[in-house]
Amino acid sequence: xxxxxxxxxxxxxxxxLVWEAHKGGLSGFWKTITAPEAVAAIELTLVVSVVVALIxxxxxxxxxxxxxxxxxxxxxFVNTLIDLPFALPTIVAGLTxxxxxxxxxxxxxxxxxxxxxxxxxxxxxxxxFVVRTVQxxxxxxxxxxxxxxxxxGANRFAIFRRVVFPNLLPAILSGVALAFARAVGxxxxxxxxxxxxxxxxxxxxxxxxxxxxxDDPGGAAAVSVLLLVISFIALLAIGAVRRYATRHxxx
Amino acid sequence: xxxxxxxxxSALGYLAMLLLIPLGMVFYRAFEHGFxxxxxxxxxxxxxxxxxxxxxxxxxxxxxNTVFGITCSLLIVRGHLRGKGILNALVDLPLALSPIxxxxxxxxxxxxxxxxxxxxxxxxxxxxxxxPGLVLxxxxxxxxFVVREVVxxxRxxxxxxxxxxxxxxxxxxxxFRRVTLPAIRWGVVYGIVLTTARCLGxxxxxxxxxxxxxxxxxxxxxYVENQYQGFNTSGAYAASVVLALLSVVTLVAMTLFRxxxxx
Numbered sequence: 001x002x003x004x005x006x007x008x009x010x011x012x013x014x015x016x017l018v019w020e021a022h023k024g025g026l027s028g029f030w031k032t033i034t035a036p037e038a039v040a041a042i043e044l045t046l047v048v049s050v051v052v053a054l055i056x057x058x059x060x061x062x063x064x065x066x067x068x069x070x071x072x073x074x075x076x077f078v079n080t081l082i083d084l085p086f087a088l089p090t091i092v093a094g095l096t097x098x099x100x101x102x103x104x105x106x107x108x109x110x111x112x113x114x115x116x117x118x119x120x121x122x123x124x125x126x127x128x129f130v131v132r133t134v135q136x137x138x139x140x141x142x143x144x145x146x147x148x149x150x151x152x153g154a155n156r157f158a159i160f161r162r163v164v165f166p167n168l169l170p171a172i173l174s175g176v177a178l179a180f181a182r183a184v185g186x187x188x189x190x191x192x193x194x195x196x197x198x199x200x201x202x203x204x205x206x207x208x209x210x211x212x213x214x215d216d217p218g219g220a221a222a223v224s225v226l227l228l229v230i231s232f233i234a235l236l237a238i239g240a241v242r243r244y245a246t247r248h249x250x251x
Numbered sequence: 252x253x254x255x256x257x258x259x260x261s262a263l264g265y266l267a268m269l270l271l272i273p274l275g276m277v278f279y280r281a282f283e284h285g286f287x288x289x290x291x292x293x294x295x296x297x298x299x300x301x302x303x304x305x306x307x308x309x310x311x312x313x314x315x316n317t318v319f320g321i322t323c324s325l326l327i328v329r330g331h332l333r334g335k336g337i338l339n340a341l342v343d344l345p346l347a348l349s350p351i352x353x354x355x356x357x358x359x360x361x362x363x364x365x366x367x368x369x370x371x372x373x374x375x376x377x378x379x380x381x382x383p384g385l386v387l388x389x390x391x392x393x394x395x396f397v398v399r400e401v402v403x404x405x406r407x408x409x410x411x412x413x414x415x416x417x418x419x420x421x422x423x424x425x426x427f428r429r430v431t432l433p434a435i436r437w438g439v440v441y442g443i444v445l446t447t448a449r450c451l452g453x454x455x456x457x458x459x460x461x462x463x464x465x466x467x468x469x470x471x472x473x474y475v476e477n478q479y480q481g482f483n484t485s486g487a488y489a490a491s492v493v494l495a496l497l498s499v500v501t502l503v504a505m506t507l508f509r510x511x512x513x514x
Contacts, residue, residue: 002323006341009391013356016366020359059265066262070255078263080506084270086445087498087505089452091472092277092491095479099276099488106276124269156254178346185349187455188472192479205351205455212459217359224352231347235340 014228021221032222040199041207042226048115048203049183052122056179057172059123060130067131068138082132085125090188093124098193113195118203121189126182130175137171138164170245174238181234185227277495281488292478292486293493297466301474302493304385308470309450312389316446320397321439325431327398328405345394353391354459357384380462385470388456393449397442404438405431441508448501452494 021029032038067079085093097120102112111117141164149159187205194201196210204223211220281289292298323342327335345353359365361378371378378384412434416426432439454472461468463477471494478487 002319002326002338005319006323006338009387009394010341010344012366013353013360013387013391016360017352017356019366059262062258063262063266066259070259072259076506078266080502081266081270083502083505084274084498087448087452087501088274089454089472089475089494089498091454091475092452092494092498095475095487095491096273096277096495099280100273120269124273127266127269181347185347185352187349187351192476205349208349208351208355209455209459212355212358217355217362220355221359224349224355227349227352231344231349232340235343235347239340 017221017224017228020217021225023218028218029222029225032219033226035219037198037202038207038219038223041202041204042223044115044118044202045184045204048118048122049180052119052126052183053176053180055119055123056126056130057176060127060175060179061134061168061172064131064134064138067135082128085127090125090186091192094121094189094192097121097124097189102193112193113197113201115201117193117195118190118201121193122183122186125186125189126179129179129182130172133171133175133178134168137168141167170241174241174245177234177238177241181231181238184230184234274495277488277491281485281492284485288485289489289492292483292489295486297469298471298474298486298490300466301469301471301490304382304469305451305471308382308385308389309447311386312393312450313443313446315390316393317397317439317443319394320401320442320446321435323398324401324405324435327402329410342395342398345392350388350392350453350455350457351459354388354456357387357391357456357460361387379460380464380468382468384460385457385468388460389450389453392453392456393446396445396449397439400442400445401435401438404435408434437508441505444501444504444508448498448505451497451501 021032024032033042063082067075067082088096097117098112100107101109101117101120103110111120145163146159149163154162185205186203187209190203191206191209194203194206196202196206198207202210204227208220208223208227211217211223293302323338326332327338327342332338358379360367361371361384362368363372363379367378376383378387408431412430413426416430421429452472453470454476457470458473458476461470461473463469463473465477469477471490475487475490475494478484478490
């Protein structure tokens with residue numbers, strides 16, 4: 001039953017997608033994904049996703065640290081707020097950013113139709129990933145190790161770098177990989193604020209959508225297959241990080 | 252400790268600039284032309300239909316994925332089958348895959364000229380640009396959530412109680428209903444909350460397969476986009492407020508159920 005459901009819902013559509021992309025043969029596939037506009041969209045998507053993943057690695061770890069180790073009024077509210085991007089529809093996320101940083105911005109910052117707007121939209125929707133993977137690890141982390149390091153004369157920077165950071169690294173990496181995968185495929189939050197200018201702010205998923213609209217399913221399918229492969233690689237990387245992080249657990 | 256405050260204020264400042272202040276602006280924009288303008292925008296026939304359609308799709312997709320999620324989790328944790336790794340990867344795929352790719356795949360499979368398109372057409376069944384397409388897209392993207400929440404709980408509770416029930420003569424159905432289900436119930440509920448949130452908010456996959464027929468296949472998120480593109484920004488913001496309020500309800504539910512799960 002499970003296999004049947006998965007086949008109908010997931011496998012069959014994806015098989016149709018790969019078949020459609022492969023209609024023109026390998027050379028046709030290659031020609032489609034190396035069309036200048038497609039290359040520009042894919043490049044932008046990858047570069048922006050890497051930037052977003054890196055910012056998340058730092059900001060997400062900092063936020064998780066503040067939520068676990070710091071004490072301040074309204075902490076549980078902030079903790080709830082972290083999940084907002086999960087709960088908020090992506091189109092609303094895009095509109096939300098447009099309301100403050102768009103053409104009629106009350107603070108005079110207008111990033112609409114620029115690459116910065118793409119980065120901001122992606123930062124919004126990927127915010128929870130690193131925070132939510134690092135937070136539980138940081139909560140579980142034994143404070144005694146840090147106290148031992150301090151008693152041996154390590155300063156706070158050395159303690160973070162040598163004791164805390166190595167323990168957090170697998171969680172940070174898997175959060176970063178999740179954020180990267182999400183950023184590569186993101187559509188709803190980007191579509192309004194980026195303006196979808198080809199060669200400038202058009203990301204891969206928007207490119208696919210415009211190919212569908214202009215009735216070129218082959219071109220759309222080829223770039224889609226590329227995104228599909230990137231998703232698989234990201235999932236494999238996350239799996240590998242998790243196995244590495246729990247490698248001592250079974251012993 | 253000044254460094255502690257520096258970290259606190261940069262983290263909170265980042266959250267305020269990225270999440271809280273923009274969200275507040277949506278509420279401001281929706282009501283800047285008065286409450287009645289916003290109310291009119293969300294009670295227009297198209298808006299009401301869009302909201303109703305979103306709820307209908309959610310009501311179909313959530314039960315399907317709940318039953319699938321529980322069954323699939325049992326299979327992953329308790330089953331003895333080959334290819335568990337593949338099963339796991341397939342279940343996770345919708346988390347990593349672009350919703351546009353999901354929509355396009357469905358379009359190619361069920362659309363005209365697709366594998367099943369001609370057959371469906373001959374039998375008078377419309378999938379793409381109709382309700383079934385919207386449901387299939389939504390089910391695809393919200394597939395992983397129940398599984399991801401239930402699998403760790405199932406692992407944690409172990410099989411001892413189930414084995415005890417079995418030695419006392421309970422049937423498989425009795426064991427599931429009386430032992431397993433009560434033990435995993437908060438995981439299931441939390442998974443349902445996440446699934447619901449995803450279903451209500453889905454945009455990319457739905458926008459490819461819906462065809463955007465106003466008053467027919469336009470869901471709430473598509474309504475927001477169409478209003479914005481049609482330069483009715485206050486209408487778009489008003490509809491966004493409705494969706495944002497639904498998200499707030501989800502957030503509260505998430506907080507409540509997660510706490511219960513941890514006790």
